Amino acid sequence: MKLISGTANVALARDIADVLDVPLTDIDIERFRDQEIFARINENVRGEDIFLIQPTSAPANDHLMELLILIDALVRASAQRITAVIPYFGYARQDRKTGGRTPISAKLVANLISKAGAHRVLTVDLHAGQIQGFFDIPTDNLFAQPVFISDIKEQYSAKTRKDIMFVSPDTGGVVRTRSIAKMFNADIAIVDKRRPKAGESEVMNIIGDVAGRNCIIYDDIIDSGGTISNAAAALKDHGASSVSAYITHGVLSGPAVERITNSELKEVVILDTIAQPDAVKACDKIRELSSSKLLGEAIRRIANDESVSKLFE
Numbered sequence: 001m002k003l004i005s006g007t008a009n010v011a012l013a014r015d016i017a018d019v020l021d022v023p024l025t026d027i028d029i030e031r032f033r034d035q036e037i038f039a040r041i042n043e044n045v046r047g048e049d050i051f052l053i054q055p056t057s058a059p060a061n062d063h064l065m066e067l068l069i070l071i072d073a074l075v076r077a078s079a080q081r082i083t084a085v086i087p088y089f090g091y092a093r094q095d096r097k098t099g100g101r102t103p104i105s106a107k108l109v110a111n112l113i114s115k116a117g118a119h120r121v122l123t124v125d126l127h128a129g130q131i132q133g134f135f136d137i138p139t140d141n142l143f144a145q146p147v148f149i150s151d152i153k154e155q156y157s158a159k160t161r162k163d164i165m166f167v168s169p170d171t172g173g174v175v176r177t178r179s180i181a182k183m184f185n186a187d188i189a190i191v192d193k194r195r196p197k198a199g200e201s202e203v204m205n206i207i208g209d210v211a212g213r214n215c216i217i218y219d220d221i222i223d224s225g226g227t228i229s230n231a232a233a234a235l236k237d238h239g240a241s242s243v244s245a246y247i248t249h250g251v252l253s254g255p256a257v258e259r260i261t262n263s264e265l266k267e268v269v270i271l272d273t274i275a276q277p278d279a280v281k282a283c284d285k286i287r288e289l290s291s292s293k294l295l296g297e298a299i300r301r302i303a304n305d306e307s308v309s310k311l312f313e
């Protein structure tokens, strides 16, 4: 097995390498003056089982292009099998036509990755499970849930756990929220969120009685922070004792850090699927958990032809 990291999240790739006790393969990524990307693999990869780690996070287009170019380099270097390890799959939110004459960009990106020559994809908490079907190659979609469950058990004593209510910040996340709530035998509430326009969110109503409860908002992506900061304000207005959030991918664009800082949220817990800038690391309300053991174990299982779904049983 060989592990290769693009430039999108080298810290995570190093942590995965530590978990597996396999060194990262030496590569060079360079830029031409016009910003074209050039990649060179500095070690022999002929006949190797390659795991190429590159989330397609911001700058999404650069990181995606780098992933495609690295796959092409590996194909031409006669790698035997290439697994694109994409801890955060950007473009996932464009998974359907939202109006006339609009693209399904998630499908286009899936096509690009397969056409470039990847044989498999390994990712975490796809925005919608059915995006797996956009790939015509085997795709393993890992769940962040076990990492979050252990953390919640550590953070909440057996006594306070009884007051936990899991909250879906929109109707689209109800299945995901119900699934984690089941693990704690907890109730769920649902925020009736509307988007008057892209990038803006409004809370219309809360479905469920959150008064006196420790609310945990559960979601796959935090982008501008509007969804969860509005949801937290509405939950507090409805009498919630506390509001925290567990969210897999910290996209955290634009005003997100400021919104979280000024919000009713006690804490926002994210995974390290996306490399974070210093402003996020310095925010007291944001805590990052490692996904390296989860990804490392999945990589080990894929390399050994063992079941990946067993990880979640």
Ligand code: R5P
Pocket (backbone or CB within 6 Å): 169, 170, 172, 173, 199, 201, 219, 220, 221, 222, 223, 224, 225, 226, 227, 228
């Ligand atoms: C939407 O379906 C996603 O699950 C997130 O709720 C959304 O992307 C969050 O966006 P923002 O933080 O910009 O409100």
